[in-house]
Amino acid sequence: MKFLIVLVIVLVIVALAQLMKVYELSSKLRNKDEADVTPGETKFNAGMLLVFYITLMISSTWMFFHYGPRPGLGVSASEHGNDIDFLYDANWIILLIVFYLTQTLLFVFAIKYQKKKGRKAVFFAHSTKLELVWTIIPAVTLAGIIIGGLLVWNKITTPKENSTVIEIYAQQFGWNARYAGEDNTLGNSDFKVIETNNPLGVVTSGLIDTKEELWKEEIEKIKKEIEENGDLTPDDKLAEMKEKVERLERQLIRLAPLRRAQTPETDKAANDDVIVKELYLVKGQDYEFKFRSRDVIHSALFPHFRAQMNCVPGMETRFSFKPTISTAEMRKMPDVIAQYEKTNEQRVLDGKEEVEFNYVLLCNKICGSSHYNMQMNIIVVDTQEEFDVWYAEQKKSKSFPVLVGLEEPKSEENTTEEVIVETVVDSTAVAIVQ
């Protein structure tokens, strides 16, 4: 099939080359003034302008009706999204009127005033009145657009009271979410203590102790090694070891500010945090999302909720929204059913598995080779009870333990240590798999 397409392309090229030759020969034969547009050419181009204009009007109208302003996304699943959708509709009406009006004027004039023998153009160089008209009308229209936009913008960006805090943490090429727990406060976090078991680098006093001890031990170990076998080690290896010692020493120094920031309250805030790979939200609840990234800039796009915010390493960004339609309700909407029936029909033909509607969070800022597949499922449940069941499960589950054992630092410190040693190197591999 694709080979045929390529073949067709090649043939088209050949045909065009031949056509060019014919054109060239014929124009040479006729020996006419190349600069002067002949009546035949005028007629041809006027006809083409008309055909193009009509096609443009019909196809753009068809596309606007067929696809609409948010093809396949359906009604907004968030409260503020309804305002955005309304604003879109209002703006589209204005823009479409201007589009049809100006394109019509342009093409009609371009066709109507085509070159005619004996016609002399009207000498009409300026008119202050007209120019004022098309300065003031756009200005007034734009004032309306600006005011409408800013009203909604201010509404969206004003934080709500009683929002549940959730952190969205991005990395190449996946997402983690951290629930703030009963206190609705996130514990401190820092990229320097990230490891497989602690993908977000949540900080507790216990963890700092563990890290400090571990790094000190390692420094000692390498130093001893250098002292004992330094003479026998090849130079490059030695340099590597020395560099590692320096790096660890630097890291130790950089732990100090973390410790200073740590209080019993932040420890408590951290210990009830829950990290998950799937986002559960309750319908009708206000959420405040805090976004961070560990490596490059990512962007969290929630297309169905009309929400988006960049995740920037080194800073925290925020976006708040309130989901208003649960996943189950969305799946029952007629247009969603229709769309997914069609989608699944095609998927079956393509030998792909069938899907159901799901809210999704995707990465929308170029972040590397798997940028196109960086996603997290979002499930909006109808009631707090449903959420609680899931949340309790997540808390118990050890698949994404929050700082295993740090709640009781004394008894489980050893296991933590072992895990750290094993996995420090592994975290990239894990990141890639994710």
Added chain:
Amino acid sequence: MGAHTHEEGHHHHESFITKYLFSQDHKMISKQFLITAMVMGVVAVILSVLFRMQIAWPNEQFEAMKFFLGDSYLSEDGLLKPDRYLAIVTIHGTIMVFFVLTGGLSGTFSNLLIPLQIGARDMASGLLNMLSFWLFFLSSAIMLYSLMVESGPASAGWTVYPPLSILEKAIPGSGTGMTLWLLSMTLFIASSLLGALNYIVTILNLRTIGMKMTRLPLTIWAFFVTAILGVLSFPVLVSAVLLLLMDKSFGTSFYLSDIFIGGEALDASGGSPILYQHLFWFLGHPEVYIVLLPALGITSEIVSTNARKPIFGYRAMIGSILAIGFLSFIVWGHHMFITGMNPFIGGIFVFTTLLIAIPSAVKAFNYITTLWKGNIHYTPGMLFSIGLVSTFITGGLTGIILADATLDIPVHDTYFVVAHFHIVMGLSAIFGMFAGVYHWFPKMYGRLMNKKLGYAHFWMTLVSGYGVFFPMHFVGLAGAPRRYYSNTEFAFLDHIQDLNEVITIFAIIGGIAQLIFFYNFFHSMYHGRVTTQNPWKSNTLEWTTPVKPIHGNWPGALPVVHRWPYDYSNPDHEEDFVPQNVPLKEGEHSH
């Protein structure tokens, strides 16, 4: 320069090297810019067809790709590799924005037209002008070379946002490829600055007698403001690029902070990736107008000439060029609405950005009014200019959506943005460029391009241009992010796949259409019909020079200007055009 220059021009025989390579003649330099840009354009178009094929038929192995690229560093079994997909997207964007539409457009037409239309023998400094071209050439060569690097060319998108563009561990293209990109861009900026300074000085100082600023053709006004924008904004990009280079190679952290990658925490701290975005877009937004204004200037000239009517609202046109130029410096934040910027500042950028729509609307209406009751000659240049007005309107309107922070949230960085800027800046600017080539080809080579081929080229380009970028809006509105290797991982995007196929088919047709142009261009260079002195019956001074271009442009004294450039169909005159050097009749007022 005095009146003796022309004699040198006539009798002085130059070697091949001084005539064709290290020429200081603005007309030759203009052709050098044009042809370099055309070569770069071909590369960029081929790249775009490659990645469009991947988007339309994801994970499909193409015989053609296998045949041409083989199992190379770009593709495997006729399938593009994901990180190389990003690489070619990046290089496509870089080449198109900087090398074709900035270097190519300004370099070609500012060089060709500024001395010819203001009545000067040459640019203020021929040497700087020559250097400008050769720096451009060198930077083009480096950019092309970066495509061949084993680890791939720069891959972080044409905006090369850090940290992705700095960290080789994040994407392989951020290694050697990125260093070459930075090097190439630094040379490019140096080239642009030399060019721009030269244009400004030439326009201010070398206008012939009677060529008041208010008698300049709108092309020159556009080039003038473009050059000023370049001089003010490109240095900021240099600083952004140098800081990026230092972060990359010398361990500083201007743009880096809190990064954990490849299993270790980097030492970098205290920098901000957002700082780069501010610096980049402080250039980046004026850059849009650096690309667009010359195209609009060219259009003003061509529309007026071929409608045989004065451009409507000459002073308003100048005013809007100046207003657009000024406003373009205070709107860059609209590229950053969702970087977490203070919502209040976001609001201010909404306001300033939407203000630009006013002078833009004035320009669009003035073009339309210029056509009204004209006597329109459908030359290929004129058709491309009409096409430009159409795409300028279409693309400008979707800009109103993107300028509104609220409406930007769901479509930011989706294909809606891609559609918007490709129509308003890509298509419009390239249409302006084509219009200019068809219109001033006689001034470059003393011959005319074939008109019939020009029509075929125009209609195929217009149809495929709209065919590619109009449906693309809906891909974006459906929530499809740009720079995705494929949309197959998200079932909610399945339903727009057929649109993607349509887009790609139009892209291939559009690419093929450019072959017609190339054939026409190179064929006409040698075999085109020899032109008369003023083939379009135009008013501006370049048409008073001899058909065969000479050094110093005019044999004998420089022309003296008596009137504005748009005396078309002036009722006081028999002919429907009155060149600028024709003295006023008794009782006639200069416009």
